[in-house]
Amino acid sequence: MVKTVAVMLSSSLFQVILVRSCSTAAIASRQHERHLHVLSEVVSGPAHGKPLALHLDTALPADVRQAVLGVEPIRRTPHFTLSLGLNHSQGRWPRQETASAALSYGSPAMLHVVLWLTPRPELLKALWILWKPRHLLFFSLGSLPGTEVLRDEAVSNVEKLALIGHLSAEAERGPDALGVYTMLPFSSSGVQLLGPWEHESFSNWEALFPDRFPSFEGYTFQLATWMVDYPYLYHKNTNSLQGTGISITALEAVSSLLNFSYTLTVKPPEPVYGGKLNGSWAGILGMILKKEKNFSINTFYLTPERYKDFDPSSYWGFSKVGAFLLTPPPLPMSLNLLRPFTVGVWTTIAFCFALAVCSCLMLERTANPRSSERRGVIDVLIQLHSGLVNQSAPALLLPLWKRVFLAVWLLCCLVVTAAYTCNLVGIFTRPAYPRRLHTLQELTDSTFRYCNTSFTSTKRQ
Template identity: 30%
Template sequence: MKGLVSLLYILGLIGTLKAFQGRHLPTGYELGDANNSQPILHLIKEILSGPLEGQSVTLLVPKEGIELNDWLTRLKSPLSIVRLPRERFDESLILSEDMNSTFYEHKDDIILSITDSTVVIAIITSSDVDWWPLWLSVRQWSRGAAVLITTTPCKTEAFMQVPFMQASWATLICPVVKKRGNRTRLIHHKVWTSFPFAAKNKSVALGVWNPERFSCWNDLFIDRFKDMREKRMSVYGNLLDVPILSADSNDSPPKGISFVIFDALSKWLGFSYDFKLNHDVTWTAIEGLILNGTNDLMLNFASITPQRNRDFALSIPYHYEGFGLILELPPPLPQWQNILYPFTWQVWTATSVSLLLTAAMFHLLNHHKETSFITNLITIGQGLIVNPPADVSSAWRIRFFLLPWWISAWILELSYICNLIAVLTIPVFPKKIQTAQELADSDYRLCMLNYGEFVIEALATSSHPTLSALGKKLDLSPINENLPNIGQEGCVELVLKGTHSHLETYSYINILYSRLGHNNRVYSLKEQLYPTYLCFPIRKDAPWKYKFDIGMQRLFESGLIQKWMKEAMEESMGGTKDILLTASATKSLSIIHLQGSFFILLIGHFLAFLVLAGEALIDYRREGLPNAK
């Protein structure tokens, strides 16, 4: 029995020695030596065919000591290989292709941008962290995933802190070796990652490299930002952007939909933040703080545009709106015209023509009574204003003729009375401008505060006929920080003069006129310009951005963001949901509302007086005739 155990032990030892055959590496080997590059090539091939299968990969290798053709031959998977020198120097970037891979040779002191790659793998031939590509953001090479492979035992903490490894997904693979004399034998490769903002245990070993253990993406790249308690974000913004970001005063805590979302994410992820008031209200100043690294993200109104997508890492959207247009309400029609407003002019015309035709037909059918046309017209007209006359001819031809007219007149009468009740207390306005095309064709000009919003340039350079016409009529109002609304008052004044339309973000402009007390003098166009999604512009190289997206997606799908936006709008507008919907108590009808009926009474009495005067004049002349009785 003991002999069998010994035999199995010897066979296992022989298998282990064969497994390490070809992995016996001298200390300080160089990758360029074909005999010594086998372990690294084998490791890369396993990574490309395992967790990174199907991904677009960029491979960064040192220029010195590599037989490029040998690597391209052995690495069958398509990938981009960038060969970089030890020191950066001023030449050009040469591109060539070989087999399934793309080869870049860096010869220029520039920042490469190979953004089509999903993952970048960097090979380090020493234990030093001074190779210059490691001190560039990983986003210069890929979309945010990094794998760093060292060929010599490494200092884990030092490598995990270089900018190259500050990616959303970052993994370090280091060899574990055993020295025997002047020779070094590779035991295995160990996989590491880090939790940058964890309170403790920032670097964590994921285990020994094994293709079966690390067979998919989630095995190689784990969530590094589950714990962000050590992260303190810097957030700037101005507080004049209701309902997105505002405050009751400079000393009051911020509020608004974006701040509520951000605060909820901070409680979920555990990070803290410093919110600093930015007194420069221009968008270029606020966004510049993100570009230079002073600010982590912006909470003010930010729509998704190609320029922002180029300069920032944009969060998933949380709201959809565009730029609204405010116009002064046209002067209402005189109140006495309310009696005509229940019907359109087409209905009035159809009713009048029907009345005349019906009276003419009735006159022909009723000719045997020798009544005048005026008398028959009055008889027919009674069906529109009072009950039909009771003394109707007994001839059935006349009764069958009058029946459909009385039914139609009854429907018209009820429609008029019901509609009249609805419009007596509502001012009657002429036709209003409701579309951007109608505004472009009108004499109105546009006014907008000049704070750097993209819509100013977009209108000026637009190829769309309507937008281009609006851009030519756009007047910019200067910023005045001494005014409560930093200069929006200039555009408001022009709107109330009836010469301009005010262009501003839809929610803000509705709130602005409501707070200024002008919501009963203006109206908002139904059409919005450049409607788009709102988002948080985040620092381009922020590795935790994907955690924001996960949190915001959950808040949106749960309906919380929509609820918070509704509450922010109602609070900002004092409970009013729309600029033209203002709260009003029930009130009695006044003489102003019913003046039309009194005008009809006065006109009727005046006509009756004229008829009376005419009859008196006729009787007076008859009495003066010789044969008068």
């Protein structure tokens, strides 16, 4: 009896273990299919048209690796695969001949996809040193989301960063639900859940990779600089510690837009601009490598050594544009009599002449009540106008007020005629031309039509 009961218990326990194993295997298979389906939607959806660099963890089983490489959108997309390990990364280039042309090393359009079962932060430093990816997607094929890798310092400089992993907290969406995460380095929230993966919600690139740096939240950057980089960065004046230049102008515009401040270094501790001392980086780049400073706005030539240890920005681009216009013809000779004075000066002279005539007529009416002794308007005009054309008075005036008035008027006319004569001599010596255009705004506001001509070099075969 006891043996029969033991046999029955053993049989029941074996059935329970078998059923549970089959159920676990079914769940794992369903999750595996779900991962591959989401990966297919990512490649064919928001990442469509992007060349891929697939970093496959060496811990992935062989069948999982084959399944990933067998996803149809990946097969149709230019890509290459690398085995991501602690010692080295071995690459396998695609068989498509066109893919090798599309996949240039360090291409900014390339999307790096890291696939692993369990997050391995120790691999991130090697990934950054070797590839310096601009766009990086972590894809966790295991049961853990692994969001802690988003906080790793090795990926802090990645421009576009996202992680697709298991949604353990979203039980109502099913055990195989996947979520999309990202990290905002300067936000208090840190790692953010963008939402459960749905093809409709993440159908474009901007939805899957939102801007990680919308604002720096008032952060103060410490800059490694040396103010000898004219015209990009140099001393504002001889005795000033403030910097100025093209880089400062660009930095001021960016800082006001992204809400951050900065401090400058007058010169590095070692008198080295961008080189090494005793085999180690010193000077400006040494401060950055030692994490004493955040970055530099000095200009450097990009060399393999600098590219290996530092993350350069985009190149400065300059375009020299020249505007060529026909030389305008000289002004007409008839206008030379008016050119010694500006319009404002001529207006002032005319106003003063009219005021002098009116004042003289009012004094005539006041001093000579009898109309027979008053001078008319024509006589006053001729007398005052003679002073403007450098002519003397025809007769000495008897009333004292007339003599004083005429003396003041002739003195003013002497100054005006002397200035007019000197300017007229200079004008007749050299031809006059209309005012030319001096700024791009004046060219835009003018009626001239302009075209752009580009020069290309021809190479002989």
